[in-house]
Amino acid sequence: xxxxxxTPSWLLESETGAFPYSCSGRRxxxxxxxxxxxxxxxxxxxxxxxxELAARNGLLQRLDARAKLPGVLALLIAVGLVRHxxxxxxxxALTLVLAAASRIGxxxxxxxxxxxxxxxxxVVVAPAMFSFVTPGEIVLPLGHWFGHEVGLTRQGLTSxxxxxxxxxxxxxxxxxxxxxxxxxxxxxALRALLVPRLLVLVLGMAYRYLFVLLDAxxxxxxxxxxxxxxxxxxxxxxxxxxxxxxxxxxxxxHSLSEEIHQAMLARGYRGEARTLERxxxxxxxxxxxxxxLLLAVVTVGGDRALGx
Amino acid sequence: MRSGSEPLLxxxxxxxxxxERYCALEDVSFEVARGERLALLGANGCGKSTLLxxxxxxxxxxxxxxxxxGEQVNEEKLEDEQFSNGFRSRVGFVFQNADAQVFSPTARExxxxxxxxxxxxxxxxxxxxxxxxxxxxxxxxxxxxxYQLSAGQKKRVAIASVLVMNPELLLFDEPTAGLxxxxxxxxxxxxxxxGRAGKTIVFASHDLAxxxxxxxxxxxxxxxxxxxxxxxxxxILADRDLLLQANLxxxxxxxxxxxxHGHGHERGHHG
Numbered sequence: 001x002x003x004x005x006x007t008p009s010w011l012l013e014s015e016t017g018a019f020p021y022s023c024s025g026r027r028x029x030x031x032x033x034x035x036x037x038x039x040x041x042x043x044x045x046x047x048x049x050x051x052e053l054a055a056r057n058g059l060l061q062r063l064d065a066r067a068k069l070p071g072v073l074a075l076l077i078a079v080g081l082v083r084h085x086x087x088x089x090x091x092x093a094l095t096l097v098l099a100a101a102s103r104i105g106x107x108x109x110x111x112x113x114x115x116x117x118x119x120x121x122x123v124v125v126a127p128a129m130f131s132f133v134t135p136g137e138i139v140l141p142l143g144h145w146f147g148h149e150v151g152l153t154r155q156g157l158t159s160x161x162x163x164x165x166x167x168x169x170x171x172x173x174x175x176x177x178x179x180x181x182x183x184x185x186x187x188x189a190l191r192a193l194l195v196p197r198l199l200v201l202v203l204g205m206a207y208r209y210l211f212v213l214l215d216a217x218x219x220x221x222x223x224x225x226x227x228x229x230x231x232x233x234x235x236x237x238x239x240x241x242x243x244x245x246x247x248x249x250x251x252x253x254h255s256l257s258e259e260i261h262q263a264m265l266a267r268g269y270r271g272e273a274r275t276l277e278r279x280x281x282x283x284x285x286x287x288x289x290x291x292x293l294l295l296a297v298v299t300v301g302g303d304r305a306l307g308x
Numbered sequence: 309m310r311s312g313s314e315p316l317l318x319x320x321x322x323x324x325x326x327x328e329r330y331c332a333l334e335d336v337s338f339e340v341a342r343g344e345r346l347a348l349l350g351a352n353g354c355g356k357s358t359l360l361x362x363x364x365x366x367x368x369x370x371x372x373x374x375x376x377x378g379e380q381v382n383e384e385k386l387e388d389e390q391f392s393n394g395f396r397s398r399v400g401f402v403f404q405n406a407d408a409q410v411f412s413p414t415a416r417e418x419x420x421x422x423x424x425x426x427x428x429x430x431x432x433x434x435x436x437x438x439x440x441x442x443x444x445x446x447x448x449x450x451x452x453x454x455y456q457l458s459a460g461q462k463k464r465v466a467i468a469s470v471l472v473m474n475p476e477l478l479l480f481d482e483p484t485a486g487l488x489x490x491x492x493x494x495x496x497x498x499x500x501x502x503g504r505a506g507k508t509i510v511f512a513s514h515d516l517a518x519x520x521x522x523x524x525x526x527x528x529x530x531x532x533x534x535x536x537x538x539x540x541x542x543x544i545l546a547d548r549d550l551l552l553q554a555n556l557x558x559x560x561x562x563x564x565x566x567x568x569h570g571h572g573h574e575r576g577h578h579g
Binding site: 262 | 361365389392393396397399400401403407408411412413416417420421425427451453454455456469470473
């Protein structure tokens with residue numbers, strides 16, 4: 001193309017004096033832009049770490065996801081039905097053994113599980129420990145309120161301990177499954193559990209395009225950072241930019257989805273998804289599944305035998 | 309078009325507008341012979357991608373008609389399962405944006421997608437995947453997720469996902485856009501080889517440098533979305549006025565043999 005428009009004269013001159021090119025000693029704190037970029041990088045790092053762990057040569061990594069998923073599900077059901085803390089602690093110890101056998105760093109694994117507990121479960125179970133929610137034998141008095149003694153009750157603490165140990169064991173089991181299984185294998189396991197193919201296809205695509213859209217967001221945020229000269233604290237301006245970026249991202253996602261649909265149609269997709277199934281159950285997979293089912297039954301049965 | 313041969317594709321007076329407002333093609337007609345390699349040339353936004361999508365039966369013209377393999381192709385006919393399978397198995401489309409095409413969790417599943425939809429047998433699919441991944445040198449990438457692939461690797465997976473269906477007609481939208489020189493050359497060589505094997509290839513491009521190597525014929529689209537020229541690459545490249553009109557070169561561009569290059573306004577030597 002031939003350029004007919006002329007270049008403005010100011011563009012042909014160098015920009016001088018707008019900002020001094022030296023340090024003033026005043027530091028600028030990273031704002032929302034840095035936080036967004038760090039957050040995005042964290043998501044990608046997390047995904048890469050999961051892939052790396054899933055590729056290690058450990059016990060659970062060697063098992064077929066189609067055996068692993070139902071096995072873990074059986075154990076999760078057992079954890080949900082167990083009513084004794086020692087039994088739950090036994091199952092939790094088993095998750096630690098499995099983590100170690102799967103070459104997952106124990107410290108890291110434990111930290112990752114217990115990071116969730118105070119944040120989510122702690123808030124929910126904390127009131128249950130007090131006598132005004134769960135009446136019973138007060139083991140830690142905290143004072144008096146309207147003439148009644150207030151404190152932590154044995155029954156409340158037991159309930160809280162039960163819930164916390166149940167949540168910790170459940171999270172550990174789910175983490176073991178997701179950390180030792182790559183996403184595609186997890187999807188194939190879902191297919192084996194008769195989850196509708198279309199749903200599995202949508203899940204697979206959602207995860208796949210999460211990274212494409214993360215890239216788009218990262219580029220938008222980086223482009224904004226590159227052009228941010230004077231860092232102000234204009235909340236309204238920042239919100240407006242976030243709004244524009246959201247709109248632009250929605251537009252991108254929409255046109256991408258249209259192209260993806262066309263790419264599917266071009267290769268014969270007619271509304272019914274057909275996917276690659278590769279069967280290859282080995283003895284170890286069957287043994288794992290049988291062991292999990294047996295353990296689940298024995299645990300629940302043993303727990304019932306211990307009484308309430 | 310090659311004389312004396314039955315046209316594989318026949319486009320007659322095709323017009324297309326997006327949202328019934330933005331014209332993308334206006335009264336375009338041409339034919340493509342079996343085994344021919346046709347380059348669609350034109351500046352950005354002239355309608356090349358739209359034309360390829362019409363040839364792939366993904367969108368349908370507002371006016372005019374399109375026939376492929378001796379049959380009219382339209383929305384109603386593509387709703388017929390047998391016709392749709394027949395058409396889709398014969399036409400392969402490599403999109404410009406590999407991210408749009410590579411949508412499955414792994415490269416292997418991506419390559420298997422097309423044959424699975426067409427109902428090919430499982431063992432046959434596995435064998436084809438092995439062959440095509442070996443041919444495109446992506447065997448070690450088969451279990452990788454798309455986000456773990458570079459742009460060039462994703463392009464290879466996208467091409468593999470089309471070639472595995474062994475289509476007669478291959479449509480490439482800006483095949484070399486965004487690729488590094490080595491991958492670009494690899495892809496052009498592959499297109500030449502596929503052409504030699506008798507595949508009909510239609511590709512969109514605005515790159516003139518390798519035209520004579522990879523195309524038998526060029527169809528030039530103007531910026532007002534009409535057919536501007538239709539001739540052999542050498543003839544098109546020699547027609548400076550046509551290239552200027554199509555906005556494919558600027559007035560400071562010229563040729564040295566098959567090499568087209570340009571230089572700046574102020575410089576008197578080659579840029």
